[in-house]
Amino acid sequence: MTALNGKPVRGNGVGTVWLQPTDRPRAKVDVIVSTTKPLGFDFIVGMNGIKALGGVVVDSQGNAHFGPSGGMACAATEADITLDEPDFSVAFDSTDSFWTASWKWRDGKGPDVLKNVLREYPPARRAKGPYEAELGRWVEKGWLVPYREQEYGPAKGLIPLMAVIQRSKEKVRPVMDFRELNAHVEAYTASADVCAEKLREWRKQGVNLAMVDLNDAYLQIRVDKSLWPYQTVIFKNRRYCLTRLGFGLNVAPLVMRALLNRVLSLDSDVKRATSAYVDDIVVNEDVVPACRVQRHLASYGLVCKAPIKVTDGARVLGLRVWGERGSLVWNRGGRLPNLPDRLTRRIVFSYCGELVGHLPVCGWLRVAAGLAKRKANEATTGWDDPVTTTDLLVMLREIDARVRVHDPARGRWDVSGEEGRIWVDASGIAIGVAVEIRGSIVEDAAWLRPDDARHINMAELDAAIKGLNLAISWGLKSVELMTDSATVHRWITNGITGKARLRSKAAGEMLIRRRIGMVLSLVREYGLGLTVTLVKSAENKADVLTRVPQKWLKSHVATARPVCALTVDANAKKLIEEVHHLAGHPGVRRTLYFVRRTHPMVTRRQVRLVVASCQTCQSIDPAPVRWRPGTLAVERIWQRLAMDVTHCGGRLYLTLIDSGPSRFTIWRPLRYHSSECMVEQLEALFYERGAPEEILADNDTAFRSRVFACLMTRWDVRLRFRAAYTPSGSGIVERCHRSVKVIMARKGCTVAEAVHLYNLTPKDDGNASTAPANALYAYQVRLRGLDKQKPETCGETWPYAVGDRVWVKPPGARCNTRYLKGEVTNVTSEHVVEVNGTPRHVKDLRHRSVESSAEEPRDAEEESGPLIPLTAHTFVDQDDHQRFPVMITTTPSTPVGTITHDPAEQTSRISATPIPERTGTRRSSRAQRSRRCICCD
Template identity: 45%
Template structure:
């Protein structure tokens, strides 16, 4: 340290400091001769720098001024015509407020008056009233609070707003999801009300509350320039610190802070020093509500789901309520799955059913669709997924159907965003729609700033088109009617790839593996026609012949073929064999009115024509070399041949299985069940169990009873048989020793029969050799015959007077059975 010693004070001063000392002390402040301060506070340095960098903001539609001392921001809007209107025409001071929300609504307005946001109006101070803004209450179901809101629609008509630089919610969500996992969320406390309005404009936004007129001194929610003003103020304050600016990403009153760059406390302090007060910060990993979505940390990842309550079915359906409901279900959510295409289809259906926003929807089917959608969402909401996006394995799944186009963006196996677009009612080819889906999906990937991408499609045609376009290995070959449209889309695809420097690859996947298939479908029952209710149109006297005539003339509406098949084997393919089998079918089931045949020789002969005339049948021939003219018979023939080749059974069994085969799970749709009044049992499937006599039913016999069985000859001299009851089948049917017997042929055994040894020789009857083992119950003695009589009988046997037996001349033939087994 060096010092200079002098006899007298230099310049009469007690202390002299050089510039080195001033720089070391970070400056000096001289307010007066007696008020000198060495060094300045950091906040004053930042404030001074801010005043130098940018203190005022001047835009095309508004201007904002920052007061350094008061730390307030004041906005003044610019009229579209240069000057404001003399007076607004509105005279309504308040819209109807629900009684349940009245108390909280008034308490909030009283707090505004207490905080100085609403000041009593004075004509001397504020001048004449130039406008009255209506007040209304908005109930926020998610936050469970009531907020006073103003209707600025008339005032907005005098202001021009330039929204080219306005933030888009979907783009901001993509940016936030790319920032990583160390994130915190800041929310400005009553953000719009922290910005002052210039006093010269207070007279245009006056309100009437409890009979008194107040001037709104702050920026009101609902003014069309309010979001732009807030964005400009926030971006200006954050730009005053480079590190804070790189860490914070604002969207309206929400600010996402990347804590790997700067902490949330630093950003909060920086904003509070410049007149913007925030709520306490929320760490996203611990659970936070981010733009209507609940985000939380789990397994070293961040996940999200929809955080709003599912709305109930509106009592009165209008186009406005349907659109509002669908907006609540999907809105800005990045992933919605099947719900996205369902909501789009509901809005299209509401548009078709109404002509204005307030028209009531009378389509009962639309109400059913909405109810079904809400039930499914409550059961399993598809709006959920992973929040943080990182990785370079990017896949784009695309698909198209007659209803919609769809695209799903996937990163490292996680779906990060999906989208769908309903197709117009047009007849363009599905391949062209698949190509449109590729281009739209590519635009979605570019919005995420992806440079490496793999396209997944289930269309072979689009796969080869895109592959040849990207590789330039071969010229794209197409001769479709929309050839030029296809080539234009492929050139657009190539231009996008070259302009953005994309690295594209395309792969083919099956439809069952395509993850975007659900985004192009709605339930089939939604697309079907609505059931028409039967109603009496008129009561007239009409005969059955008139009804049949109208039915035939109109082409037999709603009378589809039964598909019942009858097959008959023929010896030869000639007219005689064909007519023989047809006649057997007609004799069994009746003749039809018309026969549809091909042009075979057997059907073209005169003999077949005579056969048809005899039965009164009209013959119709299909066109030559056009099998589809008799498609029902051709399909039946093909189906029977296929079943025969696979099962290896007889033709008769194949035809049986064809006739009992239903369409889907409806047994009534089987051909046999449409012809017969009874339901045909299925061979090998339907089983019938033996049903015994119920124990509750009274029966004259019991199992184990000994019974007499009447002889089948029913003669009085025939011996009855003895047996044991083994099963009760019905009140009339009883099984005795395994053989069914009628109860009228049975009698209970009361005493045992006498054995043959107990009978005397004179009492034993002559028994036929077949019945030698059967003992007669009743003995009938015959007349005694002598040996002389026997000799007379034997001699008379050869007497010429007795006629001899002869065989009949009629030829007896065995009965022929006509069954399927005879084919």
């Protein structure tokens, strides 16, 4: 054959194919198969093919439409946007502003008819009403239209209806079972969005975010009419066809993703500010406001709900996110699921999936849910087999109770930066990884280990590799790997620095080398700045991801107790009891010695069982037992106080000491050893420092009185008594008694000073923060005789200095009162100085020059001394018994204006001065009474 460009095209054979346009009937045509692409195209349709398809119309955009020239193909509006993917195609009609999608069949032609005949899955009774109401709304909006066989041809498929209850939004949604139809549609999901990756991307967008959600997203996209026969449903005994994209179709999320990404990319600013996941769009309002995105989507036929500010509280991918203290925080978006009464493997998996889901942080809940699913697999063989083991039921009940008290699904939402920490850990059951960025755990993960896995160091290496994978997913460049395995720390550090080669004698040495090489390859290829830090296991934040209660790992299989030695040979038991009694009730070894003298076949096990059940040995000097040691200390300061009464220095003291980290002690003297005195001191202490949660005391009768119990009830304090005759139960307060008494005896001080020194003394390491007073107070307490006060220094800007001569404002001075003379004898501060020993404020002082005293004039009054007004009771009697205040002139013994501080001298001068006769003016006969104090005016 010769092509249009004149070049030969070599044919490889002939055949027959079917051509299927998207909206037209198919046609059968003959084809010629070539070894190469003709003119670079996959296929070329000749005139015979065009004729078989009913002709072709090419619009101004270059789009071809096959069909009769006078039919609908010629009248169809051209699509402004067309997306053609391997599994679907979607086009936008700018005239009517709607989108039309069509899927592509797996075999190119689709099935002749679907085999399903089931109309619907009966909904639950409480969901039936909302379910039928929602389907009625679909009919009203034209999403479900009555099926007309004359127009659409015979129906080719029946899709079963079902009702799905969406608990998070408390809605009932009609859903269709597309499983049979999906088997004929090939879905290419390699480029589909992953929820976890979208969560990481959205959490890096910042704080100023808004959520835009499409309203009935799938139902806004129409389906090509040629596919309507495959989407028929029966509702209320009538057949309808779904004209919109159905929820449950395997290509529906891919259509929505491609459509949204294309529309958002049409505006460069909108594309830079948005990120979409199915029908949810997050908008960074630091770049573009959400209202602009809403208008942009509306211009392409996509109707949205009102935008929601994330800081005001919004649902983001199923999580509840809100603003708090300038950042965003998140927690579980809905209510916790209830534990079902009837358990099957399917129900257990569903329940654990709801607990964990796609939550970024789950803590202990993640490994607990994984272990529950493993036990469900062990207990059943099928998905619907009932779970009869009590171990799993007890475990699920404990998980349900614990998660309702403390749900670990919470944390900080906004994440930024390229530096972070990766916490890794491994145990015999699981490996765990936690990513920490800027002090917050942003994501964690846990994987159960196989039951036959034994090499713990290899598991620690696997955790490190998985941790690095998470760090790369978050885009971190500087990573600090935190591990509690010294071996892994040495291996990775030596591998990075090249300080030493790997040394291992384990059977899996080559597997270990391969994992170390994988770590180094990740560091090199992604340019990571990796450092490895060794931490204690108690400080490892990934430790909680690998731990479960030990009782969950034990198998509770009922086994018969080995008591055959007691029941099989009753004569042997009786013989051992007699010998044990005759020998004086010795222990197991000595009893065995005496028994074997007469019966050598008796075993040690038989003797041990007899001796253990001997009530005489149990009641008289029994053998010691083992118990799990505890601790009297608590985690928080002032959470628990240890209380006791002690004698010291001939006095009685009520002693209290903090059982928390501070060990601060308080000793209060008691007048009597009575409940009233103790209650009085304790209540004063509670008012002063607050009441603790509980008090640990011995069994003193004063502590068990009704008055004491009323005090504890009034202050809501738990009173805990130690075991009787066990002094170790008061170990903290008893050690405090010894320390204080030793200090008092060695130093020869009082009890108060000894307690003061005890509270200022740090622990053995000499760290100041370990001293009881420093742990309790926000300031550092000074030690008398050691911590000296800082000397005061006069500032350069202070107005007065010692020796300055000043004018001093006298008390009760008026505008015409002359200030007195004085000299600064001490400077207290910038505002207060001492003048002739009296503290005065600087506002009452003025500087006085030396020359002012020589130039000052002296009048007659000053020569004769100042006038001193007498007090109200110092008057002169007259014949008419009227008393008048008089002025007494004093003879000065010091210069005028000088302050005299000797009151005896002033009194003697006043009494030595003669009182002149009254030569007052004429007054009335009414007795005059003073209405004011002359001296104080």
